[in-house]
Amino acid sequence: MKKEKLVEQIRSKKSCLIVGLDTDINRIPEHLKESDDPIFEFNRQIINATAPHCVGFKPNIAFYEAHGVSGWRSLQRTVDYINENFPDHFTIADAKRGDIGNTSRMYAKAFLQDLQFDSVTVAPYMGSDSVEPFLEFEDKWAILLALTSNGGAFDFQTQITDGEELYKKVIEVSKEWNGSEKLMYVVGATKAEYLSDIRKRLPDAFFLVPGVGSQGGSLEDVMRNGMNDEVGLLINSSRGIIYASDDENFAGAAATEAKRLAEKMAEFIV
Numbered sequence: 253m254k255k256e257k258l259v260e261q262i263r264s265k266k267s268c269l270i271v272g273l274d275t276d277i278n279r280i281p282e283h284l285k286e287s288d289d290p291i292f293e294f295n296r297q298i299i300n301a302t303a304p305h306c307v308g309f310k311p312n313i314a315f316y317e318a319h320g321v322s323g324w325r326s327l328q329r330t331v332d333y334i335n336e337n338f339p340d341h342f343t344i345a346d347a348k349r350g351d352i353g354n355t356s357r358m359y360a361k362a363f364l365q366d367l368q369f370d371s372v373t374v375a376p377y378m379g380s381d382s383v384e385p386f387l388e389f390e391d392k393w394a395i396l397l398a399l400t401s402n403g404g405a406f407d408f409q410t411q412i413t414d415g416e417e418l419y420k421k422v423i424e425v426s427k428e429w430n431g432s433e434k435l436m437y438v439v440g441a442t443k444a445e446y447l448s449d450i451r452k453r454l455p456d457a458f459f460l461v462p463g464v465g466s467q468g469g470s471l472e473d474v475m476r477n478g479m480n481d482e483v484g485l486l487i488n489s490s491r492g493i494i495y496a497s498d499d500e501n502f503a504g505a506a507a508t509e510a511k512r513l514a515e516k517m518a519e520f521i522v
Contacts, residue, residue, distance in 0.1 A: 387431025401440025441469025
């Protein structure tokens with residue numbers, strides 16, 4: 253997806269919401285477990301209900317890999333369903349891949365070419381040759397882990413190396429990589445106090461921001477500190493939306509929560 257198309261959708265909807273499809277078979281409503289593909293059926297209803305309020309969807313790949321072949325089939329059906337029925341919505345493979353050379357190239361092919369996601373999350377730890385293969389695809393994006401929302405982020409990402417915090421080093425070095433104009437960055441909502449500085453370092457980049465909702469991140473703080481002239485934010489909520497209810501009206505409850513978040517975003521998007 254071209255950047256202009258993503259920005260246009262954010263502007264028209266006044267929403268930068270991404271719905272995370274962290275679909276846990278143990279948490280979906282019991283009546284769905286009688287279907288031939290419960291994970292896909294849950295996703296399908298969530299997608300239909302929340303699509304008017306969001307600009308994209310982010311399946312967390314671990315929740316599909318855990319089921320082996322059947323899980324990959326559910327993932328394929330999910331992304332195909334989005335691409336066929338909601339082609340203006342941005343899709344993110346939350347895979348956190350990253351390995352050297354041909355291995356990364358195969359990961360990139362799997363998610364960006366075969367599965368036809370618009371983007372994939374990648375880890376920067378192994379350096380440029382582990383990320384650049386993801387940047388070789390036209391109108392596709394790699395979303396680099398910069399400063400994540402989990403508590404363990406402080407174990408490494410904020411440690412000082414050569415006089416500056418490691419996440420800052422990652423950001424600065426990544427700007428020099430081939431295809432860096434196709435990089436987005438993960439910045440956790442629970443680290444909103446860092447957002448202003450990161451935005452100064454990356455004035456034009458999109459940030460994928462997890463951690464709003466069940467992880468305790470403040471939507472308002474993220475919007476105030478992270479926006480640029482094109483909004484520049486993709487704010488993800490997963491469990492807070494998709495598990496808003498576990499009864500037969502689970503999709504309606506998810507839509508209500510997605511709409512509530514989108515309406516808060518609209519207060520900042522002009």
